[in-house]
Amino acid sequence: xxxxxxxxxxxxxxxxxxxxxxxxxxxxxxxxxxxxxxxxxxxxxxxxxxxxxxxxxxxxxxxxxxxxxxxxxxxxxxxxxxxxxxxxxxxxxxxxxxxxxxxxxxxxxxxxxxxxxxxxxxxxxxxx
Numbered sequence: 001x002x003x004x005x006x007x008x009x010x011x012x013x014x015x016x017x018x019x020x021x022x023x024x025x026x027x028x029x030x031x032x033x034x035x036x037x038x039x040x041x042x043x044x045x046x047x048x049x050x051x052x053x054x055x056x057x058x059x060x061x062x063x064x065x066x067x068x069x070x071x072x073x074x075x076x077x078x079x080x081x082x083x084x085x086x087x088x089x090x091x092x093x094x095x096x097x098x099x100x101x102x103x104x105x106x107x108x109x110x111x112x113x114x115x116x117x118x119x120x121x122x123x124x125x126x127x128x
Contacts, residue, residue, distance in 0.1 A: 009023075009037065012036065012051070013036050013037060013117075014117045016036075016053050016056075017056065017117035017124075018116050018117055020056045020057075020113060020116075021053045021054060021055060021056050021114065022055075022086060022114060023051065023052075023053055024051070024052050026049060026050045026051075026052055027041040027046050027048070027049055028048040028049060029041065029044050029046040030043050030046065033089050033091055034091060035091060035093060036051060054086055054088050054089060055086075055087065055088060056086075056114025057086070057087050057111065057113045057114075058084040058093075058111075058112060059084060059085055059087070059111055059112070060084050060106060060108055060109060060111075060112055061083045061084055062083045063082040063097070063100070063106055064081045065078065065079075065100055065102065065106075066080070066081065067101060072120070073120070073121075075120075076098050076099075076121075077098075077101075078099065079096055079098045079099070079100055080097045081094060081095075081097075082094060082096075082097045084125070093114075094122075095114065095123030095124060095125040096121035096124050096125060097112065097124075097125040098124075106127065110128075111128040112125045112126065112127055112128060113128055
């Protein structure tokens with residue numbers, strides 16, 4: 001079994017997503033919160049963080065619908081690549097939401113939740 005300190009941030013992020021959560025970093029210098037995948041603070045450029053998990057629920061900020069999936073995504077008929085804002089904090093993330101065919105299927109402001117992580121598709125979302 002791996003030492004918990006030897007697990008990469010990517011592996012921790014994926015483990016959180018598989019538990020319907022989003023892993024973030026909070027800057028110890030200025031308290032800015034950002035996704036754990038960011039290496040330096042977006043505000044003060046510091047690199048000292050606390051790791052915090054938040055529920056993976058939020059609302060759709062914007063999206064792009066792919067009705068003709070690109071090469072490598074033939075396993076899905078149509079999908080939306082969604083940018084969403086977390087409910088608990090003003091942090092945005094993006095993810096894959098299958099079975100979206102037209103804009104009316106996903107109005108801006110729709111509630112979504114992280115459902116997991118797929119090596120090919122990244123964060124997998126579900127419309128609530």
